[in-house]
Amino acid sequence: MTSNHSLSAERLTLGYGERTVIESLDLAVPPGRITAIVGANACGKSTLLRSMSRLLAPREGRVVLDGKEVHRLPAKQLARTLGLLPQSPIAPEGITVADLVGRGRHPHQSVFSRWNDQDDAAVDSALEATRTTELADRSVDELSGGQRQRVWIAMALAQQTDLLLLDEPTTFLDASHQIEVLDLLTDLNQARGTTIVMVLHDLNLAARYADHLIALAEGRLHAAGTPEEVLTCENVRAVFGLDSRVIEDPVSLRPLMLPIGRHHVVPPRDAPARTGVAREAGR
Amino acid sequence: MSVPLVTRPPSTGSAAGRARRISRRRLVVLTLAVLVVAALAGTLMFGQTFYPPRDVIRVILGEQVPGASFTVGRLRLPRAVLAAAAGFSFGLAGVTFQTMLRNPLASPDIIGISSGASAVAAMAIVTLSLGRTEVSVFAVVAGLAVALLVYTLAFRDGVVGTRLILIGIGISAMLDSVTSYVLSQAAEWDLQEAMRWLTGSLNGADWDQALPTLAALAVLTPVLLARSRDLSAMQLGDDTASALGVRVERTRITVIVAAVGLIAVATAAAGPIAFVAFLSGPIAARVVGPGGSPLVPAGLVGSLLVLVADFCGQFAFGARYPVGVVTGVLGAPYLVYLIIRTNRTGGSL
Numbered sequence: 001m002t003s004n005h006s007l008s009a010e011r012l013t014l015g016y017g018e019r020t021v022i023e024s025l026d027l028a029v030p031p032g033r034i035t036a037i038v039g040a041n042a043c044g045k046s047t048l049l050r051s052m053s054r055l056l057a058p059r060e061g062r063v064v065l066d067g068k069e070v071h072r073l074p075a076k077q078l079a080r081t082l083g084l085l086p087q088s089p090i091a092p093e094g095i096t097v098a099d100l101v102g103r104g105r106h107p108h109q110s111v112f113s114r115w116n117d118q119d120d121a122a123v124d125s126a127l128e129a130t131r132t133t134e135l136a137d138r139s140v141d142e143l144s145g146g147q148r149q150r151v152w153i154a155m156a157l158a159q160q161t162d163l164l165l166l167d168e169p170t171t172f173l174d175a176s177h178q179i180e181v182l183d184l185l186t187d188l189n190q191a192r193g194t195t196i197v198m199v200l201h202d203l204n205l206a207a208r209y210a211d212h213l214i215a216l217a218e219g220r221l222h223a224a225g226t227p228e229e230v231l232t233c234e235n236v237r238a239v240f241g242l243d244s245r246v247i248e249d250p251v252s253l254r255p256l257m258l259p260i261g262r263h264h265v266v267p268p269r270d271a272p273a274r275t276g277v278a279r280e281a282g283r
Numbered sequence: 284m285s286v287p288l289v290t291r292p293p294s295t296g297s298a299a300g301r302a303r304r305i306s307r308r309r310l311v312v313l314t315l316a317v318l319v320v321a322a323l324a325g326t327l328m329f330g331q332t333f334y335p336p337r338d339v340i341r342v343i344l345g346e347q348v349p350g351a352s353f354t355v356g357r358l359r360l361p362r363a364v365l366a367a368a369a370g371f372s373f374g375l376a377g378v379t380f381q382t383m384l385r386n387p388l389a390s391p392d393i394i395g396i397s398s399g400a401s402a403v404a405a406m407a408i409v410t411l412s413l414g415r416t417e418v419s420v421f422a423v424v425a426g427l428a429v430a431l432l433v434y435t436l437a438f439r440d441g442v443v444g445t446r447l448i449l450i451g452i453g454i455s456a457m458l459d460s461v462t463s464y465v466l467s468q469a470a471e472w473d474l475q476e477a478m479r480w481l482t483g484s485l486n487g488a489d490w491d492q493a494l495p496t497l498a499a500l501a502v503l504t505p506v507l508l509a510r511s512r513d514l515s516a517m518q519l520g521d522d523t524a525s526a527l528g529v530r531v532e533r534t535r536i537t538v539i540v541a542a543v544g545l546i547a548v549a550t551a552a553a554g555p556i557a558f559v560a561f562l563s564g565p566i567a568a569r570v571v572g573p574g575g576s577p578l579v580p581a582g583l584v585g586s587l588l589v590l591v592a593d594f595c596g597q598f599a600f601g602a603r604y605p606v607g608v609v610t611g612v613l614g615a616p617y618l619v620y621l622i623i624r625t626n627r628t629g630g631s632l
Contacts, residue, residue, distance in 0.1 A: 050522070053525075053526055054525065055522055055525050055526070075525070075528045075529065075530050076528035077528075078528065079526065079527055079528030080528070083526060084522070084523075084525075084526035085523075085526075086520060086522035086523055086526065088520070089519050089520050089522070089523040090385060090518065090519055090520040090523070091519070092385075092518040092519070092573060093573065094568075094572075094573035095573045095574055096300065096304070096573070096574060098297035098300050098301055099301070099304070099573070099574035099575075100519075101297070102297075102301070103515060103516060103519060103527065104527070106512060106515075106516045106527040106528060106529070107527055107528035109512060111509045111512070115301075115305075120297065120298040120301070123297050124297055124298070127297060133297075136297040136300055137297075137300040139573075159527065
């Protein structure tokens with residue numbers, strides 16, 4: 001099962017009130033791959049994600065899913081194809097894991113339909129995929145941060161969409177849980193062909209886990225492409241205003257960005273010519 | 284009989300736990316319904332004079348029974364029906380607001396909607412001497428106006444629960460003073476009318492009050508029940524609900540109008556029976572458990588609260604107290620408890 005849905009934005013302009021956040025942006029999400037959106041704080045990453053999932057109507061331009069404008073599609077129909085996990089969803093007090101994950105079935109239900117075997121199967125497979133089956137009857141309040149994030153992802157999985165958008169799924173998690181969540185999303189992408197688009201804060205994790213990087217700077221698309229194409233010191237300087245050096249990560253062979261601040265920087269003696277140094281370190 | 288392609292062992296899946304929770308929930312709802320019917324029957328039979336079930340049933344079927352026809356048919360029956368209907372309306376509307384705004388303090392009797400309906404109803408009856416139907420219409424319009432006012436005042440880049448609640452409490456206090464003023468200016472006002480509009484009372488209840496309340500319930504309950512799944516999704520936050528395919532704004536407007544309609548019609552008939560809307564949802568959630576929709580259980584708890592409180596108010600103490608005084612005594616400690624608890628856990632309102 002591979003998803004062949006095409007999701008793209010055409011001359012998209014977004015904003016809240018007076019403020020324009022994204023201006024005339026064009027982008028295409030490669031189907032069946034993992035895409036990470038990176039950029040400085042408040043550059044419009046989350047706004048873009050919200051608009052791509054119909055939560056925010058564009059000022060100009062449009063978001064297109066399979067040739068149809070997202071904001072014109074019936075809400076439930078869209079929710080069966082495209083899922084979104086917002087940055088801080090709210091768990092009702094005392095709700096069990098199974099019931100919370102079951103809420104993900106909403107777009108597959110109608111006013112008169114009853115909970116059926118298909119719903120049960122979807123919830124079970126979502127719990128299994130996120131390794132939260134043994135938590136099913138526990139209350140969400142009791143869980144650790146990492147477990148809770150897995151449960152929220154399970155809810156999004158129960159929605160059974162071919163596209164899944166996630167807004168900073170690793171925030172507030174420690175290192176091992178961040179890796180756990182990203183591994184889980186990769187499993188999902190490989191096993192089911194789910195197209196994944198996520199906003200990530202950590203450039204190096206984005207470069208390691210994403211097939212496609214989108215770098216935003218001040219509401220505009222600065223660069224898009226493979227991690228090797230996008231994660232360069234020139235782009236890091238342009239997008240984050242940060243000097244850096246980019247080397248090959250010996251673990252993943254993907255690019256790895258090493259920031260160069262004002263302190264704790266050793267003057268380079270034999271700087272590798274391959275990737276270059278962003279700044280003449282002062283002698 | 285169809286044979287499932289894949290059989291899942293029930294012990295490992297989530298289905299077993301869900302089935303257990305659903306059957307527990309059914310049992311609780313059924314028990315609540317039985318208790319409401321029992322309370323209804325009790326209030327029809329007991330009072331200054333006891334009438335056996337046989338007499339009560341004959342009266343309900345329209346037969347003439349000496350004594351019982353008047354006491355049960357004319358006094359107790361409309362009062363009990365109004366108690367149950369108003370209680371259900373308050374409970375259902377209250378839990379709808381609490382669920383939608385994700386805050387137990389956000390019930391219509393705390394944020395001024397009941398007070399608005401009550402102030403205008405008092406004005407319409409005491410000052411303008413209008414008839415029942417007009418009063419109900421006025422109350423509904425006032426309830427909607429207050430809801431709109433509170434919502435607009437609380438709106439700044441979206442509505443934050445705390446701001447809405449604080450503004451609502453302020454508006455509510457203002458409207459209560461309007462009610463007091465109207466009552467003090469009335470040429471001939473009696474204590475019963477005053478108590479009705481200040482705390483809620485079922486004294487002198489007749490069919491003219493009970494029937495509009497029943498009619499509003501019959502129309503608006505299905506509207507709210509049809510939205511109960513959307514409401515459950517909205518508990519996860521507006522963004523999550525939208526991502527699940529809920530039209531958040533449309534749902535919010537439908538639900539507010541329906542819930543305000545219920546509150547306002549019931550308030551026009553029985554006054555703002557104190558804290559019933561506020562208490563029913565949390566009590567229902569406690570007995571039913573989290574997960575399922577709290578709407579019907581909260582309505583049943585509301586009915587039960589009003590029936591039992593009215594019965595206690597009439598007969599349990601030496602003097603007769605209006606129902607709102609009894610529910611007020613029950614509700615106030617819970618309000619204090621809620622505020623203390625949120626303070627301890629460091630949360631905001």
